[in-house]
Amino acid sequence: MSHQHKNKAPQINEARSGLVRALRGILPPESLLVDAEDLRPFECDGLSVYRQLPMVVALPETIEQVQSIMRLCHDWQVPVVARGAGTGLSGGALPLDNGVLLSLAKFRNILNIDADNAIATVQPGVRNLAISEAAAAFGMYYAPDPSSQIACTIGGNVAENSGGVHCLKYGLTVHNILMLKVVTAEGELLTIGAETLDSPGYDLLALMTGSEGMLGVIVEVTVKLLARPERAQVVLAAFDDVVKAGEAVGSIISAGIIPAGLEMMDRLAIQAAEDFVHAGYPRDAEAILLCELDGTHAEVSEYIMAVRSILSECGATEVRTAADEAERQLFWKGRKSAFPAVGRICPDYYCMDGTIPRRQLPHVLRRISEMSAEYGLAVANVFHAGDGNLHPLILFDANKAGELERTEEFGSSILQLCVEVGGTITGEHGVGIEKIDQMCVQFRSAELAQFHAVKAAFDPTGLLNPGKAVPTLHRCAEFGAMHVHHGQLPHPELERF
Amino acid sequence: MLDSDISSDLQQQVLEAFRNSTPLRISGSGSKAFLGNPVQGRTTDVTGHRGIVEYDPRELVLTARSGTPLDKIEAALAEANQMLAFEPPHFGPGATLGGTIACGLSGPRRPYSGSARDFVLGCQILNGRGEILRFGGQVMKNVAGYDVSRLMAGAHGTLGIMLETSLKVLPRPAASITVTRECSAEGAISSMSALLGKPYPVDGACFHGEQLYIRISGSAQAVQEARGKIAGDVLADADAFWLALREHRLPFFQHSGALYRVAVKPATPPLNIEGTWLLDWGGAQRWLFSGEDVAAIRHRVALAGGHVTVFRGGEHPVPLFQPLPGPLLAIHQRLKAGFDPDSIFNRGRLYAEL
Numbered sequence: 006m007s008h009q010h011k012n013k014a015p016q017i018n019e020a021r022s023g024l025v026r027a028l029r030g031i032l033p034p035e036s037l038l039v040d041a042e043d044l045r046p047f048e049c050d051g052l053s054v055y056r057q058l059p060m061v062v063a064l065p066e067t068i069e070q071v072q073s074i075m076r077l078c079h080d081w082q083v084p085v086v087a088r089g090a091g092t093g094l095s096g097g098a099l100p101l102d103n104g105v106l107l108s109l110a111k112f113r114n115i116l117n118i119d120a121d122n123a124i125a126t127v128q129p130g131v132r133n134l135a136i137s138e139a140a141a142a143f144g145m146y147y148a149p150d151p152s153s154q155i156a157c158t159i160g161g162n163v164a165e166n167s168g169g170v171h172c173l174k175y176g177l178t179v180h181n182i183l184m185l186k187v188v189t190a191e192g193e194l195l196t197i198g199a200e201t202l203d204s205p206g207y208d209l210l211a212l213m214t215g216s217e218g219m220l221g222v223i224v225e226v227t228v229k230l231l232a233r234p235e236r237a238q239v240v241l242a243a244f245d246d247v248v249k250a251g252e253a254v255g256s257i258i259s260a261g262i263i264p265a266g267l268e269m270m271d272r273l274a275i276q277a278a279e280d281f282v283h284a285g286y287p288r289d290a291e292a293i294l295l296c297e298l299d300g301t302h303a304e305v306s307e308y309i310m311a312v313r314s315i316l317s318e319c320g321a322t323e324v325r326t327a328a329d330e331a332e333r334q335l336f337w338k339g340r341k342s343a344f345p346a347v348g349r350i351c352p353d354y355y356c357m358d359g360t361i362p363r364r365q366l367p368h369v370l371r372r373i374s375e376m377s378a379e380y381g382l383a384v385a386n387v388f389h390a391g392d393g394n395l396h397p398l399i400l401f402d403a404n405k406a407g408e409l410e411r412t413e414e415f416g417s418s419i420l421q422l423c424v425e426v427g428g429t430i431t432g433e434h435g436v437g438i439e440k441i442d443q444m445c446v447q448f449r450s451a452e453l454a455q456f457h458a459v460k461a462a463f464d465p466t467g468l469l470n471p472g473k474a475v476p477t478l479h480r481c482a483e484f485g486a487m488h489v490h491h492g493q494l495p496h497p498e499l500e501r502f
Numbered sequence: 503m504l505d506s507d508i509s510s511d512l513q514q515q516v517l518e519a520f521r522n523s524t525p526l527r528i529s530g531s532g533s534k535a536f537l538g539n540p541v542q543g544r545t546t547d548v549t550g551h552r553g554i555v556e557y558d559p560r561e562l563v564l565t566a567r568s569g570t571p572l573d574k575i576e577a578a579l580a581e582a583n584q585m586l587a588f589e590p591p592h593f594g595p596g597a598t599l600g601g602t603i604a605c606g607l608s609g610p611r612r613p614y615s616g617s618a619r620d621f622v623l624g625c626q627i628l629n630g631r632g633e634i635l636r637f638g639g640q641v642m643k644n645v646a647g648y649d650v651s652r653l654m655a656g657a658h659g660t661l662g663i664m665l666e667t668s669l670k671v672l673p674r675p676a677a678s679i680t681v682t683r684e685c686s687a688e689g690a691i692s693s694m695s696a697l698l699g700k701p702y703p704v705d706g707a708c709f710h711g712e713q714l715y716i717r718i719s720g721s722a723q724a725v726q727e728a729r730g731k732i733a734g735d736v737l738a739d740a741d742a743f744w745l746a747l748r749e750h751r752l753p754f755f756q757h758s759g760a761l762y763r764v765a766v767k768p769a770t771p772p773l774n775i776e777g778t779w780l781l782d783w784g785g786a787q788r789w790l791f792s793g794e795d796v797a798a799i800r801h802r803v804a805l806a807g808g809h810v811t812v813f814r815g816g817e818h819p820v821p822l823f824q825p826l827p828g829p830l831l832a833i834h835q836r837l838k839a840g841f842d843p844d845s846i847f848n849r850g851r852l853y854a855e856l
Contacts, residue, residue, distance in 0.1 A: 121769035123698040144699050166645045177643065179652070180620050193829050200807050201765040202612065202786050203656070205824035206834055206852070208619055211652035215645045232701045255560035261583055261673035301701055304724035360641040362561055392642035393561075432643035440646075447646055451633040458840030459648045462833055475647060 021060050024083060028063060031073045038062035047106050050091040050098040055438055059100030066111035068194060068224045076192035078105055084468050087218040089129065089161030092153040094356060095437030097165065097217045097473055107222060109160050115139050124183060124200060126227045129160025136228060145230040148175035152341055160223045166215030168433035170266040173391035179214040186225035187213060190464040200227060212459065217435050218470040220463040234299035237265060239333045240312050242321040243290035247271060250292035251366040253319035254390045257296065260315055262308055266297035267391030274343050274385040281346035284339025287323055294390065295340055343387045351400035355412050359423030360394045360432035372422055373397055380415040394432035421446050436474045445481035453478060505553025509634065509665050515546055517632035519846045526846050528659040530569060530601035533594025536814055537605055538658055538851040539822055548600055548663065555666060559584055563623060563640045565668040568600025575599060579671055587615040587672040591748050600664045606656025609748040610706040613783045619655035621670045627654060627662040630842030640668045659848040660856050661841040675719035680743065681734030682715045687772045690714040694784040695769040702728040706744055707784040710754060717744060747782060754780045757791040760815040762799060764788040766808035775802055796820050823852060831855060
């Protein structure tokens with residue numbers, strides 16, 4: 006995961022100066038970055054171990070400019086990588102040295118809030134949280150809340166199908182958007198979806214959501230708004246055993262309760278978070294659960310009672326309801342600071358993002374702990390327990406020789422484990438460049454070929470974000486040759502060179 | 503009928519059809535055969551591919567073969583006090599899971615809980631080359647690869663034969679009541695729209711015969727509390743009302759002539775189109791019996807930002823589904839070719855060009 010490409014071939018430089026001249030005809034000077042120092046901030050996204058300077062950065066501010074750029078790049082057959090705030094964690098916005106990095110950062114306007122129809126139309130560079138802030142005047146909000154919501158943009162959220170801590174009850178981005186305006190690789194402007202609850206034809210909105218910039222450039226997003234709940238309350242439960250905590254999650258759901266958020270942290274994550282923000286977490290617990298209930302006043306009261314008694318029956322050593330809003334915020338602060346908190350106790354950490362059927366949690370945690378010993382690398386586990394999305398954080402030191410490579414291998418083993426137990430290699434961070442090889446583990450050749458056919462239906466010449474999200478069959482053959490599993494070669498039908 | 507896995511038999515049929523470019527008409531129980539254009543081709547009966555493959559209520563996930571009757575799935579869910587939250591219409595006694603997802607239809611709860619496609623987590627399909635492929639999975643969050651499973655919902659079988667589908671399921675609400683009051687269409691639309699901004703557990707809103715019906719479901723306390731805030735009398739036998747609405751068995755649906763499904767933004771004022779209306783989905787899905795020309799209806803609905811399906815009783819060769827703009831149709835055609843290169847599946851059912 007750690008390769009920088011520094012040397013540009015001479016033909017790239019020639020192509021570059023021609024392209025820059027043509028782009029100057031489309032964009033004002035301040036909207037085109039060409040000098041290395043100006044390109045530097047765009048060399049990586051939130052997964053900073055992958056870095057690459059783009060050939061050029063374009064910062065259009067109108068849809069017409071985006072269309073002109075795309076037409077130009079299509080004529081010249083220059084690849085384009087679209088980028089929002091660059092908070093993605095899988096290298097999906099990693100630039101190409103022979104490509105245009107298309108930043109949507111200037112598309113920052115909230116175009117319309119239509120409270121009567123509970124929708125908002127916004128430009129792609131609007132921050133996730135800004136939508137909820139603008140909708141607050143109408144007693145409404147936009148539900149998906151990825152942990153980067155202060156910074157991440159809605160365009161990026163759509164490209165990644167972002168989640169958050171409230172997915173179990175309120176769904177992912179795909180469940181909370183209605184319509185997109187998209188510029189194709191050829192520069193054509195399409196409307197996908199509608200302001201109505203469904204739209205004619207195939208569900209292209211589902212295909213676009215989570216497509217990691219491979220199918221089109223998102224230039225406008227219409228989202229659903231929800232009424233803000235009257236009340237939210239959180240219960241914290243401590244356990245002396247992660248298995249018991251996992252069972253408690255199943256018991257809450259079996260009782261017919263869908264919490265707004267249901268999060269689990271293990272001992273190392275608890276201690277790191279507690280040391281960092283003093284959330285009042287029990288430091289000696291093996292696991293804690295945070296269970297948030299929202300709704301009307303009466304509903305929340307009723308569910309709090311029920312959840313407290315379920316947690317006690319499941320063997321919680323302590324069950325605490327936040328006394329007031331300040332304590333509720335503090336409980337969440339501990340969880341939301343878990344990543345930076347872990348960052349304080351080690352030089353580097355690597356955040357994984359697998360999803361598993363919840364019943365597999367004890368098995369998966371046991372295997373991760375065994376692997377942790379094998380690789381000699383500590384792991385803190387943070388878990389969106391309600392929806393089975395596991396974020397193991399592998400602690401390492403990139404300055405120690407070989408440790409980064411060992412971390413990558415450990416991470417790869419965790420993702421393969423997720424696939425083996427019926428889960429997936431990515432719950433919400435996306436494939437990007439990071440997990441492209443693990444796609445070969447999760448999908449067979451015919452399935453990958455079907456993905457390529459989907460890509461070709463939108464972008465026949467493959468100019469949008471090439472090399473991300475879906476591996477070539479050739480790449481899988483090479484990867485498979487290196488990772489023979491139980492004596493079976495994956496993708497056996499492929500020739501290997 | 504016993505559970506059975508006939509996927510290899512279905513695969514053989516598709517491989518043969520692919521070799522000979524024989525069109526196939528995919529058939530479940532036929533309960534929704536009225537919807538969409540008539541399809542020519544050899545019938546491929548999927549009803550023998552049936553059975554719940556996996557269901558663990560604690561995971562909130564159910565996986566079943568396409569030919570599994572919806573009744574059977576709903577009964578299994580009810581035993582664990584769970585449900586298909588998109589409240590799918592059956593439109594016939596044998597309705598199957600595959601047909602339900604392929605048609606992508608959702609019932610009265612749709613605006614509040616989500617649609618059929620929203621609950622699809624994964625699928626196994628047979629594409630037009632006779633390949634058995636899996637997409638998505640049995641977990642709630644999964645962003646590996648394009649979302650092909652949700653693409654299947656509402657594709658009317660034109661992209662492949664669904665073999666298995668995994669769905670997210672939800673607990674049944676502990677309590678539910680329906681309140682009703684007399685009002686005008688304008689009043690109903692503005693009341694239903696106002697409810698979107700309130701945190702009450704509303705999960706159904708319909709206007710029909712000068713009566714507004716609001717269904718409130720959730721915990722016993724929540725329903726009690728909301729009852730005090732939403733004006734109207736409690737409707738007796740509310741379940742029967744919502745079932746009849748879902749299944750198009752209310753007297754309204756006994757009209758003769760073409761039935762149009764008009765999708766608009768929920769707060770859209772009553773549309774000036776001659777005919778008889780019923781508003782479901784809080785005003786976002788409106789049913790219309792009208793003698794007016796379909797092109798004229800489509801034109802007026804399009805001005806309001808909506809679209810129209812000729813749901814029942816349409817006369818060929820009127821396009822039953824809202825025509826697509828050229829560039830979108832081109833993408834549809836390329837997708838169709840990507841899944842079904844010889845166009846063997848349900849040719850023309852959705853659009854003549856697919």
